[in-house]
Amino acid sequence: MSAMPDLAVFYEHPAWFAPLFAALDARGIDYVKLGIEGHSFDPAGSPPPARVVLSRLAMSSFLRSADHAIFYTPALYAHWEGQGARIINGADVLAVDANKARQLALISSLGLAIPATRVVHRAVDIPGAAAELRFPIVVKANIGGSGAGIMRYETPDDLALAVADKFLPTSIDGVLLVQEYVPARGGRITRIETLDRKFLYALDIDGGGQFDLCPADACVADGKPIAMTKADPAPELIDAAERIAAAAGLDVGGIEVMIDDRDGVPRFYDINALSNFVAKPLDVLGWDPHEKLIDYLEAEIAKVKA
Numbered sequence: 001m002s003a004m005p006d007l008a009v010f011y012e013h014p015a016w017f018a019p020l021f022a023a024l025d026a027r028g029i030d031y032v033k034l035g036i037e038g039h040s041f042d043p044a045g046s047p048p049p050a051r052v053v054l055s056r057l058a059m060s061s062f063l064r065s066a067d068h069a070i071f072y073t074p075a076l077y078a079h080w081e082g083q084g085a086r087i088i089n090g091a092d093v094l095a096v097d098a099n100k101a102r103q104l105a106l107i108s109s110l111g112l113a114i115p116a117t118r119v120v121h122r123a124v125d126i127p128g129a130a131a132e133l134r135f136p137i138v139v140k141a142n143i144g145g146s147g148a149g150i151m152r153y154e155t156p157d158d159l160a161l162a163v164a165d166k167f168l169p170t171s172i173d174g175v176l177l178v179q180e181y182v183p184a185r186g187g188r189i190t191r192i193e194t195l196d197r198k199f200l201y202a203l204d205i206d207g208g209g210q211f212d213l214c215p216a217d218a219c220v221a222d223g224k225p226i227a228m229t230k231a232d233p234a235p236e237l238i239d240a241a242e243r244i245a246a247a248a249g250l251d252v253g254g255i256e257v258m259i260d261d262r263d264g265v266p267r268f269y270d271i272n273a274l275s276n277f278v279a280k281p282l283d284v285l286g287w288d289p290h291e292k293l294i295d296y297l298e299a300e301i302a303k304v305k306a
Contacts, residue, residue, distance in 0.1 A: 006301045007031035008050035010059045016276045023290040037068045048085035051304040055089040057091040060276045086304050088251045089273045096248045097273035100142050107268045130176040136181040141171035184258035192241040192255045199238045202231040
């Protein structure tokens with residue numbers, strides 16, 4: 001690997017990572033950009049493109065192209081890892097990122113609260129699963145992103161009619177989550193960003209009752225910008241997010257939590273391995289998290305080269 005660049009950024013969305021590339025250029029990192037579109041590999045060859053590979057695959061990529069790489073990329077990362085490359089958020093992390101049911105099981109195994117949920121793989125089983133829950137309920141795609149694949153039903157009759165009419169979300173893996181709708185206190189959720197399994201910063205997000213939101217306010221929901229403000233989570237929430245990140249093997253990513261307005265319980269519900277960070281970070285945070293990410297990347301590169 002001596003002739004390889006130090007870093008490759010394997011990315012899906014061409015516009016999201018301009019700030020990252022600018023920060024890498026400013027720091028003088030030896031890196032290459034590697035777009036996912038059109039990529040292929042030889043499982044008996046295709047050496048890694050760099051000593052360290054930073055994964056920038058979004059689970060919402062299926063919304064932008066039916067030819068997404070959500071299932072392709074873990075195989076690629078496992079191949080590169082087998083040849084000695086260090087993948088930031090590699091195949092094991094993507095396996096968690098691409099499975100909300102697995103995320104909830106992981107969070108619950110740590111003794112943390114989650115929304116009451118049942119997981120099904122057939123639409124016909126949804127009413128029976130929902131009978132054990134309080135209405136209103138939401139049905140969610142197991143693989144989603146940016147609020148995609150979520151529908152709310154107010155009553156069992158509404159849900160039964162939706163099942164009969166096939167008016168339901170779909171997930172690209174065929175798995176659905178039937179979940180109690182959690183009224184988030186103040187209509188807000190908190191996204192806690194982590195780096196190397198440690199707290200980086202947090203944002204309060206005006207989610208309007210949605211669950212899975214975009215990781216930067218460059219993204220929009222229903223054509224409306226998502227309002228984000230700097231947050232100072234309670235120490236126990238930061239500790240919980242760090243425990244989740246460690247259990248998931250998350251190198252860099254966000255953990256989402258909301259305070260259930262019914263009982264005041266923090267309910268964690270999403271692990272996201274893509275963090276393109278808040279837009280206009282100097283205005284929102286007073287500092288640029290890309291600088292700490294690059295510090296981390298430099299340290300990982302040094303480990304591989306040692």
